[in-house]
Amino acid sequence: MLAELDRLDLKILNILLAKGNIGYKEMAKELGTTMGTVHNRIKALRAEKVLNGFKPVIDSKQLGFEISVIISITIKGGHLEDVEKKYARHKNVCCVYDTTGGFDSMIIAKFRKTSELNAFVKRLMAEDFVERTNTNLVLNIVKESSTPFPLD
16 A cells, blocks of 8 residues: 655655654654644654664775676576565675566676675576676766655
């Protein structure tokens, strides 16, 4: 079911996307409403599963993850979910997607060194049900987010 959001809900979500660590008091002031209203709206957004927690925005390059890749994978029929679940748990993997087109799945991952990437791709290719992979090295990150912003 698609959640029905009004302008205030969208404003709250946009503020949280821009300033995740903002307090209710400061948000209420910015919105021209009360702290109670902000608290109740956020509580309702959580109950509707629109808002599923608060996460810090971490600059992975500052932690040494200089290499970002997009790996497209062709997986033998009936084993897609098994391979995806396994690699979704890998420490370097940020995203795993089922896809249409020439490949069955895509992985977005980050690595500190090419040797880590090399080992990862070789391990992936050695999987029984992985038929082929195509690795694209990200040269420049223009935008990176899990949510469209601003919401309207």
